[in-house]
């Protein structure tokens with residue numbers, strides 16, 4: 001049997017990682033400004049994380065959700081504290097798409113409706129329910145079930161008002177910051193107005209913080225800059241630094257009852273140990289503060305470059321939009337300077353590194369970027 005191909009591959013086989021450094025199988029060193037797609041929050045092979053997982057595995061790696069697992073309540077309590085959502089409940093699953101699927105299911109249960117309002121450029125996952133809420137032709141094709149989702153432009157509150165007034169919506173789903181679209185930010189005022197509209201029309205507000213959450217922007221969630229409180233928040237990626245965990249934060253106003261949601265693997269002992277270790281490191285090493293300092297430093301030093309049209313984002317979730325003619329910088333960062341970055345289209349470089357990136361590592365990236373810019377000029 002051969003592997004089913006998912007993405008176009010970079011010709012690199014990685015063998016080792018430490019902090020924001022990676023090594024391929026021949027020992028070549030790389031700088032990780034991509035975090036394996038916003039997943040690596042506390043750095044590769046963090047010793048505290050490795051020992052917490054190894055310790056848990058030596059005791060009990062897995063048992064099903066049919067027995068008491070006090071690690072789940074410990075995690076819910078710690079997650080509530082670090083995020084400021086102590087009064088919500090935490091449903092654990094295995095991925096971002098699964099978190100969104102469950103949130104949508106709860107919204108439809110709560111309202112008795114099924115239509116979703118989503119935003120142009122949105123990405124919410126690839127499974128059959130959420131791919132319909134993903135506004136990206138390449139990802140949807142050849143899947144085309146559009147019937148229950150309406151897309152409106154981000155930050156267009158009049159369009160939201162027009163749609164929600166129709167009365168058949170279960171939920172609005174919105175990313176904390178749009179990632180795949182190229183680091184596009186919902187305005188704080190737009191989020192507060194959207195919250196008000198959802199209350200007015202009794203529609204559930206789901207914040208997809210799968211890419212933008214878990215401290216990446218300098219706050220635990222990107223929407224917290226606006227001060228709103230969504231009805232549900234979905235997380236994955238950085239929550240467990242690479243151990244596959246997804247989760248839904250569920251507001252007490254959602255009438256979810258025991259037995260409505262379930263999963264075999266979600267919330268298992270190893271998954272909880274991994275997520276607990278991430279919170280522990282984030283707090284001890286003040287990684288949200290670091291994300292703000294280093295993110296601002298990169299934005300400041302890259303923002304005025306001749307090749308850059310705009311730098312968008314917050315903390316260590318940045319999009320560097322390149323001017324026409326400079327698109328080659330992205331590829332050359334990897335093949336010439338051995339720096340991993342993400343992309344969005346051909347002209348946006350996405351910066352999603354581990355949150356413990358140092359100033360020295362940020363400087364390596366900035367110098368590499370400026371050298372390539374000069375070469376291309």
Ligand SMILES: Cc1ncc(COP(=O)(O)O)c(C=O)c1O
Nearest residue numbers: 095096097123124125210211236
């Ligand atoms: C905003 C957002 N939502 C949902 C997902 C889907 O997550 P997963 O790939 O874990 O299913 C992603 C993944 O990139 C994402 O960025």
